[in-house]
Amino acid sequence: MKIILLGRTWTVALFWLAATVGGAADEPADFDKDIRPILKNRCARCHSGHKRKGGFSIDSRAAILKGGESGPGAVPGQSAKSHLIKLVTSTDADERMPSKSKPLTPAQIARLRAWIDDGLAWPKGFSFTQWQRAPMAPRVVELPPGDPKENPVDRLVRAYWKKRGSPKNLKPADDRTFARRVWLDLVGTLPPPKELDAFVRKRAPGKRAQLVDRLLADKPAYAGHWLTFWSDMLRNAYRGTGFIDGGRKQITQWLYSALHTNLPYDRFVRELISPANGSEGFIKGIKWRGQVSAAQRPEMQAAQNIGQIFLGTNLKCASCHNSFINHWRIDDTWAMASVFAEKPLEIFRCGEASGRHAPPAFLYPELGSIDPKAPRAKRLAELALVLTDPKNGRLPRTMVNRFWAALMGRGIVEPVDDMDQPPWDADLLDWLAADLAGHSYDLKRTLRLICTSRVYQMRASKLPAKIANPFIFRGPMTRRMSAEQFLDAVCALTRTSPGKLAAKITGPNAAPSVRASLVNDDPLSRALGRPNREQVVTQRDSLATTTQALELTNGTTLDAKLKAGARFWMGRAGKNAAGLAGQIYLEALGRAPSQEEARIAVGVLGQPVSSQGIEDLLWIVTMLPEFQLIR
Numbered sequence: 001m002k003i004i005l006l007g008r009t010w011t012v013a014l015f016w017l018a019a020t021v022g023g024a025a026d027e028p029a030d031f032d033k034d035i036r037p038i039l040k041n042r043c044a045r046c047h048s049g050h051k052r053k054g055g056f057s058i059d060s061r062a063a064i065l066k067g068g069e070s071g072p073g074a075v076p077g078q079s080a081k082s083h084l085i086k087l088v089t090s091t092d093a094d095e096r097m098p099s100k101s102k103p104l105t106p107a108q109i110a111r112l113r114a115w116i117d118d119g120l121a122w123p124k125g126f127s128f129t130q131w132q133r134a135p136m137a138p139r140v141v142e143l144p145p146g147d148p149k150e151n152p153v154d155r156l157v158r159a160y161w162k163k164r165g166s167p168k169n170l171k172p173a174d175d176r177t178f179a180r181r182v183w184l185d186l187v188g189t190l191p192p193p194k195e196l197d198a199f200v201r202k203r204a205p206g207k208r209a210q211l212v213d214r215l216l217a218d219k220p221a222y223a224g225h226w227l228t229f230w231s232d233m234l235r236n237a238y239r240g241t242g243f244i245d246g247g248r249k250q251i252t253q254w255l256y257s258a259l260h261t262n263l264p265y266d267r268f269v270r271e272l273i274s275p276a277n278g279s280e281g282f283i284k285g286i287k288w289r290g291q292v293s294a295a296q297r298p299e300m301q302a303a304q305n306i307g308q309i310f311l312g313t314n315l316k317c318a319s320c321h322n323s324f325i326n327h328w329r330i331d332d333t334w335a336m337a338s339v340f341a342e343k344p345l346e347i348f349r350c351g352e353a354s355g356r357h358a359p360p361a362f363l364y365p366e367l368g369s370i371d372p373k374a375p376r377a378k379r380l381a382e383l384a385l386v387l388t389d390p391k392n393g394r395l396p397r398t399m400v401n402r403f404w405a406a407l408m409g410r411g412i413v414e415p416v417d418d419m420d421q422p423p424w425d426a427d428l429l430d431w432l433a434a435d436l437a438g439h440s441y442d443l444k445r446t447l448r449l450i451c452t453s454r455v456y457q458m459r460a461s462k463l464p465a466k467i468a469n470p471f472i473f474r475g476p477m478t479r480r481m482s483a484e485q486f487l488d489a490v491c492a493l494t495r496t497s498p499g500k501l502a503a504k505i506t507g508p509n510a511a512p513s514v515r516a517s518l519v520n521d522d523p524l525s526r527a528l529g530r531p532n533r534e535q536v537v538t539q540r541d542s543l544a545t546t547t548q549a550l551e552l553t554n555g556t557t558l559d560a561k562l563k564a565g566a567r568f569w570m571g572r573a574g575k576n577a578a579g580l581a582g583q584i585y586l587e588a589l590g591r592a593p594s595q596e597e598a599r600i601a602v603g604v605l606g607q608p609v610s611s612q613g614i615e616d617l618l619w620i621v622t623m624l625p626e627f628q629l630i631r
Contacts, residue, residue, distance in 0.1 A: 031114035031123060038108050040128060042098050045324065061122035065494065081118040088112065131327040134420045136364060138393035141431040152435070153453035155426045160473065167474040173459050175200045177631055178208060180590050181460075184453055184481065184630050185407055186215040188515070190489045193586045207589035209452045216444050223259035224515035228484045230255055232515065232540070233309050235280050236274070237533035238462040238502035238520050247287030252503035252518075254278030260509040265399060265441035266388040269310055274377075274384040283340060283380070286534060295319035303336040304560030304626065307363065308388060308536050312398040312419030315363075320350050326420065334358035339370055339379050362386050364394075394419060398445055404432070409463065409477030417538055423473050460631045463542065463631050479630045480542045483528035484516035489515070490501035490558070490622055493588050494565025524558055529553035552623065562622075566615035573614065575603040581617065588621040 007231050027373045029035055039058050046053045056068030067073035067083060074082040087097040088104050090313055096103060104112075115121070144159035145154055161167070173181065183191040191199070199211060216222060232235070236255060242248025254276065258268055267338040272282045283296035285305075294300070307315040315336070318328035334347045338360040347354045359372040360379055368386035370379050388395060398419050405411035412429045413421050421428045436446050450456050460474040481489065499519035512517060521530050527548045531537045552558060574581045583600035585593040593601055604620065605613040621627055 007129045012239070028118050029615050031113045031115070035115050038104065038112065041102070042104060044128050046098070046189050047325075051243075058129050058430055058499075061120060061124075064120070074116050074120055076120045077117060079113040082116050085109070085113060085116065132420045132422070134394065134397075136366060136394055137391060138396075138437060138513070139426075139430040141427045141436060143431070144337070150455045151258045151449065151591040152431060153428070153449055153455055156425065156431055157453075157455045157473070159426045160428065162269075164472055164601060167576060169459060169461075170475075171456065171459055172457050173210055173631070175208075176590050177459075178457055179211065180607075181217065181630055182208075182212060184485055186225070186447065186451065186489060187218055187221035188228070188482075188485050188517075189221065190492060190587070191590060193590070196590050203521045203524070208457065212448055212451045216448060219260045219262075219509075222444075222513050223256050223509070224511060224513075224517055225254055225484075226259050227252075227515075227517040228482060231260070231533065232531060232537040234288070235305070235533045236249075236281070240286065240532055241534055242286040245289070247289070248501065249281030251279050251281040251285055253505060253507075256503075256505050256511065257507070257509045262442065262444050265396070265436065265443050268440070269388050270384040273306065273387065274380040278553075293320075293351055295351075297337075299337040299340040299345060300333070302340045303333055305536050306387070307336070308417050308538070310398060311363070311378075312401070312413070312417055313363075314417060320348075331358060332361075333361060335361035336363050338372075340376070342376055344372070364392075369394050374523040377465070378510075392439065394434060396436045396441070397429055399443070400432040400436055402431060402538065403446055403450060407447070407456060407476070409468075409479050409542075410471070413536060414467075414471070424473050480544075481628055481630060482540060483525040483530040485630075486528055486628065487516035487525060489588075489627070490561055493584070493622070494618065496561045496564045522557050524551055524555055527555070558619075558622075563617045565618050566611045569618075570609070570611050572611075573609040575608065577602045577607060577609050580609060580614070583620060584614075584617060589626055 043058050047056050047058045052068070054068040054070065055065040057072075058073075064084070065074045065076070070083055071086045072082075079085050087095065088109055090096040098104075104414075112351050120231045127536075133626075141156075144155050146158070162177060173179070176196065177197055178216075179191050183189060197206065204210070231252075234251065234255070236247075236251050237252060237254070239413050240248075247319040251272075257263075258271075258301070263271075271279050275283060282305075283302045285301035287298055295316075303317045304319065307313045313328070314323070314326060315328055316331045317323040318330050318333040319337075320330070322329045330347060330349060334345055335358040336357045338345045339362070341360075344357040344359050347356050347358050360370050361369065361372070362383060363371050366390050370382050370386070372379075382572050386392075397413075398416075401411045401413050401419065401423075402416055405414075405416050412423045412425060413419055415421070429489060432446060432449070435449070439445050460476045461474060461571075463473060463477050463479075484498075490496075498516040499514075499522060501514055501518055502520040503518045505518070516525065519552065521532070526532075527545075528551075529540045529548075531540070567586065569580065576599075580599055581598055582592050585591060585597070585601070591600075601617055603621075604617045
């Protein structure tokens with residue numbers, strides 16, 4: 001055994017010697033498999049995009065050949081004479097690259113040598129900083145040929161599938177599945193059993209569109225549900241950091257009213273940026289207690305949040321330095337932040353004062369300018385108008401993409417906060433965006449278009465473990481309920497309240513009932529993914545976690561609701577365990593139990609029916625994937 005280990009040790013030593021001193025490895029290096037990961041993961045942070053330490057960039061083959069302050073980076077065919085190899089094999093800690101990091105492995109160095117000796121092959125057009133900038137202007141899209149009465153979404157997706165290949169399973173979801181899906185998607189609650197049964201039995205050909213219209217017309221239910229979506233994005237919380245000393249203000253009353261009245265989206269945006277009465281909490285941001293980074297001052301928060309929410313772009317990286325992930329420079333971000341300040345802000349780079357000041361300016365000057373000499377209130381009004389200018393096609397594109405992701409499980413552009421990425425179908429994205437802008441920014445119209453399409457009404461597929469690249473759209477994906485949807489569903493089943501009202505809505509648009517979106521978070525909702533709203537959250541994680549499993553099995557919040565629910569159902573149980581099981585299944589799942597389910601449920605309920613048995617059955621049905629998933 002000793003001899004074998006010694007042999008392995010000498011093999012490693014000889015390999016190291018060959019990699020650091022000798023010539024190229026025999027096997028040719030593959031750029032995508034071998035070279036790109038090394039350059040991207042070990043070199044790009046300091047030598048790509050805006051960052052070019054020592055003047056050296058790896059963005060392209062030409063940049064590597066050109067090199068930096070020390071001369072050419074590589075000599076094709078001669079790795080031994082290449083400065084790049086000299087740096088990665090240096091024994092001088094001050095010279096060796098990557099600096100302040102682990103050295104490359106012998107295998108990685110061997111691959112680099114082989115790549116250079118083979119001529120430094122480079123894919124045509126490839127760059128480590130392929131910072132695409134999506135078109136800004138709106139684009140008119142002609143609908144593909146088809147029946148003028150057909151939903152435009154279906155015509156566009158069918159044309160897309162004609163090019164890409166249609167999915168194998170194009171069957172529509174059954175009426176019960178569709179009704180449950182659209183109820184949860186549009187108003188966030190389970191369909192009442194009687195209404196669900198009436199819908200399933202109805203034979204009118206347009207009944208699905210009629211249901212969509214009826215749900216969208218339910219203003220309190222619609223507002224109560226979509227309040228969650230917007231509160232996540234606009235950081236609208238009811239307690240937490242900033243509320244103790246007045247360094248933060250909620251916008252619940254304004255937001256609920258805007259949703260209740262279906263405020264046109266362009267006006268919605270303008271009132272948030274150039275504040276109307278009750279909306280000023282958004283740009284006020286969070287005044288953090290204690291000493292914080294300059295990149296987190298309230299004016300910078302406003303710039304970052306507006307970029308992310310309304311324009312689908314990330315300014316956070318470019319708040320400290322020129323961005324490593326997109327085209328934004330630090331000057332761009334600080335100029336945008338200065339719009340919200342009383343005077344031009346001094347630029348801080350990585351927390352250090354630069355001595356330079358950024359005059360107020362909008363991110364996309366082609367849309368319009370901001371008068372740097374105007375008072376703050378006027379600058380905000382100018383920004384609101386520039387951002388919602390009809391020439392800004394990015395605003396409606398970002399919005400319809402968020403709706404598509406919310407209803408289908410994945411955006412037309414992903415990530416939804418990086419609208420410079422290519423859409424899987426530009427025609428669909430641009431048509432929906434132009435339709436939103438062309439119809440007075442009516443958000444409910446866009447939701448109706450999507451939900452009345454045959455595409456939305458298809459059977460949902462399981463969320464794949466890995467998304468293919470390039471992504472091919474094959475219909476809606478199965479999603480998990482949000483924390484608020486789960487709580488509202490459990491509360492309806494157990495006849496309990498989601499909690500103590502935290503955000504009271506007054507006036508003509510007052511909420512008639514307590515929804516989970518209007519109460520403070522608790523251990524259960526936090527475990528299920530409700531954020532603290534100190535950061536912008538545009539999508540919640542749909543993956544289950546250990547914390548969620550523990551809270552759902554051992555948490556006191558859910559346990560208390562199940563106990564209260566057991567007391568309610570016990571008063572209606574009588575001696576008929578089978579009838580009680582049927583009622584619970586109908587309310588929870590929108591269907592009667594199967595014969596086997598009924599047999600098990602009766603056994604759980606006990607003879608005679610016990611309170612503990614009811615509690616156990618309520619827990620069982622709420623833990624079913626059928627209950628927790630939107631299919």
